[in-house]
Amino acid sequence: MNLQLESTEFIVILAMVFISVFILLASLSIPVFGEQRRVKRRLKQRLGEISSASDQPSISSLLRARYLKKLNPLERQFESLPGMEALARLIEQSGGQIMAYKVVVLSLLLGVAGFVLVLLVVNFLPVALAAGIALVLAPYLRLIYLRHKRLMEFEAQLPEAIDIIKRALLTGHPFGESLSLVTEGLEGPVSTEFGITYSDLSYGSDLRRAMLGLLERVPSVTLMAFVTAVLVQKETGGNLAEILENIGTVIRGRFRFQRRVKTLSAEGRLSAWILMLVPFGLFGLIYFTTPGYMETLVRSDRGHQLIMISFVLMLLGAVWIRRLLRIEV
Structure with a gap:
């Protein structure tokens, strides 16, 4: 019984580490180079003035209307839902060919499957919710990554x-x-x-x-x-x-x-990775070498709350480090 309990707790810890590392990767993998907002705003304003000078509809709106006409009634209804046009634009910018509603369905299926599977394995609702949310966001993060790479x-x-x-x-x-x-x-x-x-x-x-x-x-x-x-x-x-x-x-x-x-920000980015990953390595080292030292933290409800709070704080730290490393040029 104790062996089964320790195995379940170990799976819980592994699930928490996986979810946390996934979130941290999503936060820190965005390049440190940022566009200058004032330049972008000024150029967009100028392009808006040029665009408003024409009373003809844009190419994108015409292509969108033609695309919807080619679909069957059910697919057209799905593709006409709020937010689908923006998602279709993201897919196009990433170089993909899949329909927008299929991405939504895929993300929901991944989220539900991940939530149910983790809940059945570890029987810990916060971890299951976090796994479900991470899997729901995974297709969109993948599209954002592919769009950035293509750009x-x-x-x-x-x-x-x-x-x-x-x-x-x-x-x-x-x-x-x-x-x-x-x-x-x-x-x-x-x-x-x-x-x-x-x-x-x-x-x-x-x-x-x-x-x-x-x-x-x-x-x-x-x-x-x-x-x-x-x-x-x-x-x-x-x-x-x-x-x-x-x-x-x-x-x-x-x-x-x-x-x-x-090149100049490489040291700061390496420091960010070390700061974010050292706690997980240290936790694993202590857990395997002296399991009794972590018994209260792993098995008690208050320990679980402390772990979840630490994850949230680490996520906030990752976002803050990203803001510090992101340089406007």
């Missing part, structure tokens, strides 16, 4: 794409054809997104709607600067090739600064 890959390829567009403009190609050259000359997300923009222009969409559609699909401050420059040049005139050359130089300098910031 980073797009931004890394953007200077080369700008160079291709600049060279095409200098040789006499129109702007739309230069986007086609980017699609042919590069691979990855930048080729896909510029190819979609080229298709928008080829099917009769004007430059403003096509570029704003590109920015909706790729919400990046770096791309926002490129789109703003192109649309402003369309309104005011000027040498677009020279403007793009300057933008490419600025973007490359920005990436060099990002890498320097990441």
